[in-house]
Amino acid sequence: MKNLTTIKEIISLLKANTKDFAPTLVDYIIKKYGKDPYLILISCILSLRAKDSSTIHICDDLFSVAKTPQEILKLKQDKLEKIIYKSGFYKTKAKNIINITKIILEKYNGKVPKNKEDLLGMPGIGLKTANLVLSQAYNIPAICVDTHVHRISNRLGLIKTKTPENTELALQKIIPEEYWTDLNNFLVKWGQNICTPVSPKCSICKINKYCDKVGVTKSR
Numbered sequence: 001m002k003n004l005t006t007i008k009e010i011i012s013l014l015k016a017n018t019k020d021f022a023p024t025l026v027d028y029i030i031k032k033y034g035k036d037p038y039l040i041l042i043s044c045i046l047s048l049r050a051k052d053s054s055t056i057h058i059c060d061d062l063f064s065v066a067k068t069p070q071e072i073l074k075l076k077q078d079k080l081e082k083i084i085y086k087s088g089f090y091k092t093k094a095k096n097i098i099n100i101t102k103i104i105l106e107k108y109n110g111k112v113p114k115n116k117e118d119l120l121g122m123p124g125i126g127l128k129t130a131n132l133v134l135s136q137a138y139n140i141p142a143i144c145v146d147t148h149v150h151r152i153s154n155r156l157g158l159i160k161t162k163t164p165e166n167t168e169l170a171l172q173k174i175i176p177e178e179y180w181t182d183l184n185n186f187l188v189k190w191g192q193n194i195c196t197p198v199s200p201k202c203s204i205c206k207i208n209k210y211c212d213k214v215g216v217t218k219s220r
């Protein structure tokens with residue numbers, strides 16, 4: 001268990017030491033296309049079980065052809081599949097994108113809903129995507145727990161959880177709300193560059209002295 005001072009120090013070090021790393025997918029989308037909730041949502045769906053680096057190109061391919069709910073629907077499923085075929089599970093993703101877009105147009109007047117319940121009620125949207133949309137598109141405090149956030153929080157010894165759902169709840173209890181929105185960004189970059197899934201780079205890790213290295217059997 002870490003105290004609040006240590007948690008704040010860890011977050012501060014992560015912030016300072018991730019600013020020169022390559023942008024996350026959502027950073028890239030916001031920088032290139034603005035804070036558009038629909039594009040953030042679609043990019044997040046495309047990123048599921050895929051690497052940010054390849055998803056960036058797939059998003060650019062898609063958004064160069066269609067950027068609004070109306071334009072995406074006009075593509076129809078087969079054309080959408082052709083554009084995003086390099087993404088894993090592209091058929092399911094295309095189907096979900098079409099269905100989500102129909103719901104957004106028919107039920108929410110063309111706007112991505114601003115609350116977790118409505119987002120989770122749409123096909124293919126889980127907690128991770130809902131929280132990313134709320135925090136990044138709408139500045140609503142939410143902790144988006146992906147594989148990096150789950151892994152690093154447990155390795156550090158901040159929490160002890162088995163599932164991303166429990167990680168979100170556990171982190172909400174110990175992380176002040178003002179840090180919720182940025183936590184995903186810092187930990188995704190840390191996970192992609194330093195605290196990698198296999199053999200993390202502990203010898204150069206700036207938060208090493210605060211880390212319990214839970215479950216780390218091999219490191220560099």
Ligand code: SF4
Pocket residue numbers: 152155156194195196200201202205206207208211212213216219
């Ligand atoms: S010390 Fe190692 S296990 Fe801990 S956060 Fe850093 S890279 Fe990850």
